[in-house]
Structure formats: structure tokens, C-alpha cells
Amino acid sequence: MHDIIVMDPSTDRRVSHSCDDGHRSISHGNRIITEMDFFADANCPKQKPPPAAIVKTEAMDDGVGRQNEEDINTSLNLLTGSIGRDNKSIVEDGASQNKEAYNQRKKELELLHAKINHMNAENQRLKGILNQVNNNHYFLQMHLVALMQRLQNQNTITVKNEEVIHGTLEEKQHVGSIIARHFLDLGKAEIGEIGEGCSQSVSEERSRDCSISPNIVESMENNKPPVVSSSSISGVVPVLDHLKRSAGGIKNYETSEEAFHGWVPNKVPKFNTSRDVDDEQKAVTSSMIRKARVSVRARSEASTISDGCQWRKYGQKLAKGNPCPRSYYRCTMSSGCPVRKQVQRCAEDQAVLVTTYEGCHDHPLPPAAMAMASTTSAAASMLLSGSMPSPDELMNANLLAKTFPCPPGFATLSASAPFPTVTLDVTPPPASNSSQRLQGHFLLPSLNFPNNFTSTPHVSAQALYNQSKVSGLLSPHKGMELPQIIPPLADSTVSAATAAITSDPNFTAALVAAISSIIGNIQANSNSNSSPTLRNSIDNST
DNA sequence: CGTTTTTGACCAGCGC
DNA sequence: GCGCTGGTCAAAAACG
Numbered sequence: 096m097h098d099i100i101v102m103d104p105s106t107d108r109r110v111s112h113s114c115d116d117g118h119r120s121i122s123h124g125n126r127i128i129t130e131m132d133f134f135a136d137a138n139c140p141k142q143k144p145p146p147a148a149i150v151k152t153e154a155m156d157d158g159v160g161r162q163n164e165e166d167i168n169t170s171l172n173l174l175t176g177s178i179g180r181d182n183k184s185i186v187e188d189g190a191s192q193n194k195e196a197y198n199q200r201k202k203e204l205e206l207l208h209a210k211i212n213h214m215n216a217e218n219q220r221l222k223g224i225l226n227q228v229n230n231n232h233y234f235l236q237m238h239l240v241a242l243m244q245r246l247q248n249q250n251t252i253t254v255k256n257e258e259v260i261h262g263t264l265e266e267k268q269h270v271g272s273i274i275a276r277h278f279l280d281l282g283k284a285e286i287g288e289i290g291e292g293c294s295q296s297v298s299e300e301r302s303r304d305c306s307i308s309p310n311i312v313e314s315m316e317n318n319k320p321p322v323v324s325s326s327s328i329s330g331v332v333p334v335l336d337h338l339k340r341s342a343g344g345i346k347n348y349e350t351s352e353e354a355f356h357g358w359v360p361n362k363v364p365k366f367n368t369s370r371d372v373d374d375e376q377k378a379v380t381s382s383m384i385r386k387a388r389v390s391v392r393a394r395s396e397a398s399t400i401s402d403g404c405q406w407r408k409y410g411q412k413l414a415k416g417n418p419c420p421r422s423y424y425r426c427t428m429s430s431g432c433p434v435r436k437q438v439q440r441c442a443e444d445q446a447v448l449v450t451t452y453e454g455c456h457d458h459p460l461p462p463a464a465m466a467m468a469s470t471t472s473a474a475a476s477m478l479l480s481g482s483m484p485s486p487d488e489l490m491n492a493n494l495l496a497k498t499f500p501c502p503p504g505f506a507t508l509s510a511s512a513p514f515p516t517v518t519l520d521v522t523p524p525p526a527s528n529s530s531q532r533l534q535g536h537f538l539l540p541s542l543n544f545p546n547n548f549t550s551t552p553h554v555s556a557q558a559l560y561n562q563s564k565v566s567g568l569l570s571p572h573k574g575m576e577l578p579q580i581i582p583p584l585a586d587s588t589v590s591a592a593t594a595a596i597t598s599d600p601n602f603t604a605a606l607v608a609a610i611s612s613i614i615g616n617i618q619a620n621s622n623s624n625s626s627p628t629l630r631n632s633i634d635n636s637t
Numbered sequence: 638c639g640t641t642t643t644t645g646a647c648c649a650g651c652g653c
Numbered sequence: 654g655c656g657c658t659g660g661t662c663a664a665a666a667a668c669g
Contacts, residue, residue: 407640407641407642408642411644414659421659421660427641437660
């Protein structure tokens with residue numbers, strides 16, 4: 096640093112330059128020495144250039160009152176510390192030295208600017224990489240959840256097999272019927288679910304003859320434990336193939352491709368795991384062999400929410416109890432894709448659009464559609480996993496606590512919703528307390544949201560957590576609609592429910608995927624102004 | 638002209 | 654068996 100004394104030519108006084116950064120003045124005896132950080136100039140833009148300074152030879156007041164009379168205006172603001180007797184030559188030397196120093200500093204400054212620019216560019220590049228890594232991490236997380244769920248399914252199958260092997264004959268029959276129904280339902284769902292990742296394998300399996308003898312069903316019919324080969328356990332697809340063949344052997348049960356794509360049409364053919372199954376069991380079985388659904392509630396003025404997929408409307412009906420028609424769409428991104436969705440406005444609040452997804456895509460999805468597809472897949476997997484109670488389990492009160500960790504009264508059966516359904520509600524809670532649905536709202540504070548929407552505001556998650564798991568086990572009030580399912584929740588109940596829900600990785604993943612999808616769509620819509628209401632709904636929830 | 642939407646008809650499940 | 658309901662089909666219309 097250089098010691099500089101700056102004089103104001105108008106007042107012939109020392110001028111004190113001050114800049115917040117890198118420019119400080121120190122008193123050194125009678126001399127005021129100003130230390131300037133050259134590199135701080137950029138940080139002191141308001142600083143006016145110092146007036147044409149007068150460099151005084153530093154024969155300052157020495158206390159005797161004698162001052163050097165020669166003031167030389169160099170037009171430079173710098174004064175080197177070296178002061179000689181020959182003032183003129185000294186000043187000239189100092190000026191040339193200062194010029195050199197100035198040029199040197201200038202070069203250094205330019206160098207630093209270049210460095211800063213380079214670092215900025217590097218920073219931007221790293222940001223991009225970080226974003227990409229975050230996205231990859233998110234999708235890997237989703238994939239991992241799905242894989243873990245499949246593993247869990249296999250474990251469930253194994254455990255049930257052991258129960259059959261070690262149980263009494265009656266228990267064998269009981270559990271055997273569970274497995275039969277569970278396998279068939281789960282199998283179809285899993286095949287659809289796997290469709291994306293293992294579509295090749297599945298399509299290979301599809302091409303096979305479906306008339307191979309069904310080991311499992313045969314075993315059940317003979318009251319023998321079903322045989323699941325080790326090769327079947329080792330992979331999901333062989334299990335599914337096994338299931339397909341089992342189903343095919345039952346009664347040519349939907350040997351067409353669609354039968355194994357995950358979509359179970361409403362016209363579900365009844366099938367019996369045993370010829371002796373009574374009518375009651377048939378009815379329960381029939382009703383339970385339905386596909387899991389994922390329902391998304393969101394405020395939107397648009398006819399549908401954009402989820403990244405291409406849909407074709409194939410029907411519209413006026414459903415009972417709702418003046419708004421229900422529209423039926425099927426995915427057209429591939430011929431024969433089994434995924435369908437129903438879109439209907441809520442009768443109570445027609446600004447709310449309820450979109451219900453069924454099935455799993457059998458084709459690659461664009462990134463925009465991945466989130467919603469992951470939602471339906473993960474939710475379906477969760478609902479149809481081993482935790483899903485079979486009709487037999489529904490009748491077994493002892494299993495209730497095991498299979499449903501949520502507190503009693505959390506939900507009851509909706510007879511109007513025969514399918515196991517997860518409802519993801521991203522509508523903001525209404526201002527008034529008029530809606531009973533509000534009672535079901537709760538926050539999920541501990542959800543591990545991916546980084547790309549950590550700013551997600553209050554997410555009102557009316558998660559009708561696994562109605563198959565939840566509903567049907569408790570009081571099955573006929574005719575209760577979804578909004579009425581959830582009774583008022585005390586704080587402790589909310590905590591327990593939150594814990595129960597967040598402990599299920601699939602549900603978390605499903606919720607995360609749905610919300611991210613919707614948030615993403617909202618952001619997209621906000622750019623195109625296509626859905627102001629939906630956007631507002633989220634904004635309001637902050 | 639190909640694709641999408643509309644809309645009435647049809648079918649199956651279910652309750653009475 | 655009959656009627657109601659939800660879901661799907663398919664021909665016609667609309668659209669780009």
C-alpha cells in the first residue's frame with residue numbers, strides 16, 4: 096500500500112477520502128496517511144475522483160510553523176513516500192514511478208476481472224451440474240422406492256408361503272385364497288408397474304403362450320401350498336410370468352394383452368380360486384380384484400391438468416350425485432397403453448378438478464410425465480403391496496393393527512370408492528370451516544422433498560391414505576363420499592397419522608411425485624397463463 | 638384427410 | 654328379473 100496525502104486545491108487542506116471498503120486513513124504523527132486499496136475501487140463507485148491534488152513536499156508543519164512554500168501540482172493523486180531535496184526532479188521521478196505502478200495495478204485489476212468472470216462462468220456450470228445431479232438423484236430415489244417395494248412384495252409372498260406350509264389345513268385354505276387373489280391382482284398391477292423399466296422383458300413374456308398350467312392355483316385347489324420356484328423369487332418378472340400363466344390357466348382369464356397391462360376394466364370377470372368358493376366370498380373377491388387408483392385434487396379452470404401425457408377422450412357420463420359430467424380419457428402415447436384417467440369436477444366445489452389415474456404406462460415417458468406416472472405406479476404398488484388387506488384380512492380383526500398403523504377413525508370405507516384409492520389433495524384449505532374435507536387436511540412436515548421444490552409451500556395433503564388399507568377395515572358406512580370419509584383429527588391423531596404416512600416410503604414418493612408434477616405444471620401454466628386458478632391455489636397456500 | 642371429441646347405445650355389476 | 658349405475662364402444666361431428 097502506498098501512503099497518499101491528498102490535498103484539496105480549493106481549500107489547501109487535506110482531503111479525507113473515505114470509502115467503506117479498502118480505503119482507510121491512518122494518522123501518523125502529524126501526517127495523515129491514507130491507505131487505499133486499489134482493488135476496492137470497483138466497490139466504491141460513488142466515490143468521486145479526487146480533485147486535482149497538490150502534492151506537497153512533506154515538510155509539514157514541524158511544530159515551528161515553518162512550511163514548505165513550494166506546492167507542485169502534478170495532477171496526480173499520488174505521493175510517494177520518498178522525498179528528496181530536489182523537489183522538481185523528485186516529483187518527476189515520483190510521477191513516472193506512479194505511472195508505472197498505476198499501469199501495473201491496472202493490469203492486475205484486469206487480470207482479476209478476468210479471473211472473476213472465469214469463476215462466474217465456472218460457478219454457472221457447476222450450478223447446472225448440481226441441478227442435473229439433483230434431478231438424477233430424485234429419479235433414482237423414485238426408482239429405488241419402487242424396487243424396494245417389489246422386494247417387499249416378494250418377502251410378503253415368501254412369508255405367506257411359510258404360513259401356509261406350517262399352518263393348519265384350514266389356515267392353508269384361508270391363506271391360499273388370500274395368495275391367489277393377491278397374486279392375481281398384484282401380478283397384473285406389477286406387470287403394469289414394471290412396464291416402464293422392464294417393458295422389454297414383459298413384452299417378451301407377453302408373447303408367450305398363456306396357457307401353461309397354473310401351479311399356484313392348482314396347488315390351492317388341491318389344498319397344497321403354492322409352489323413359487325426360487326427362480327421366481329429371484330426376480331419380479333418371472334413371478335409375474337408365473338402369475339400370468341396362473342391367471343391364464345384359470346379360465347382363459349383375459350388372455351389378451353390388456354389383461355396384463357395393469358388396467359382392470361370395470362367389467363372384471365369373476366374367477367374362482369376354488370370351485371367350492373361360496374357366493375359371499377365370490378362377491379368380496381370380485382369387488383377387491385380392482386386396481387388401485389390415484390386421485391389428484393387440484394383447483395383448475397382447465398378441463399384437465401396437464402400431466403405430460405397425451406390423452407384421448409373416449410367417453411363422458413353424468414355420474415350420480417354430481418351435476419358435472421365425468422370424462423374418460425385413455426393414454427394415446429402408445430397404442431394399447433392401459434392407462435386411463437377420469438376427470439370430474441368436485442360437486443361441492445366446482446373449481447376443484449379431481450383426476451383419477453388407473454394403470455401403468457407401457458411405454459417410455461417424457462420427463463414431464465415421469466412424476467405423475469411415478470405417482471400412480473408407486474401408489475399402486477403401495478396399495479397392492481403386501482400391506483394391502485385381502486378380503487379375508489378385512490374380516491380378521493387381529494390383522495387390523497398389523498396392517499393399518501393409523502389410528503382408528505382415521506378413515507372409513509367409502510362404498511362409492513370400491514377401488515383402493517390414494518387421494519392427493521393439493522387444493523388449499525378453504526377459508527371457512529364449512530367443508531368437512533377440511534377436517535382431513537394435515538401437514539406432512541417431515542417429508543423429504545427433493546431440492547427442486549423445497550420451497551413447496553403448505554402442502555395440504557388430504558391423503559386418504561390407502562383406502563384399501565384404511566377403508567373397509569373400519570366402519571363401512573354406505574354411501575359416504577370421499578370428502579366425508581375423514582373424521583375430525585385431534586392433534587395427536589394428526590401426528591400419528593403423519594408418522595404412519597411418512598413412514599411409508601411409497602406414499603411419500605407418490606406424494607412427492609404428484610406434488611412436484613403439479614407444481615411443475617403450475618409453473619408451466621404460469622408461463623402460459625393457462626391455469627390461473629391452479630396457480631393461485633398454490634400461491635395462496637404459502 | 639387424419640385426429641379428436643361428442644354422444645347415444647350397449648354391457649356388466651349390483652341391489653332390491 | 655328389473656332397474657340403476659358406471660364404464661366402454663363406436664358412429665357421427667368437429668377440428669386442425
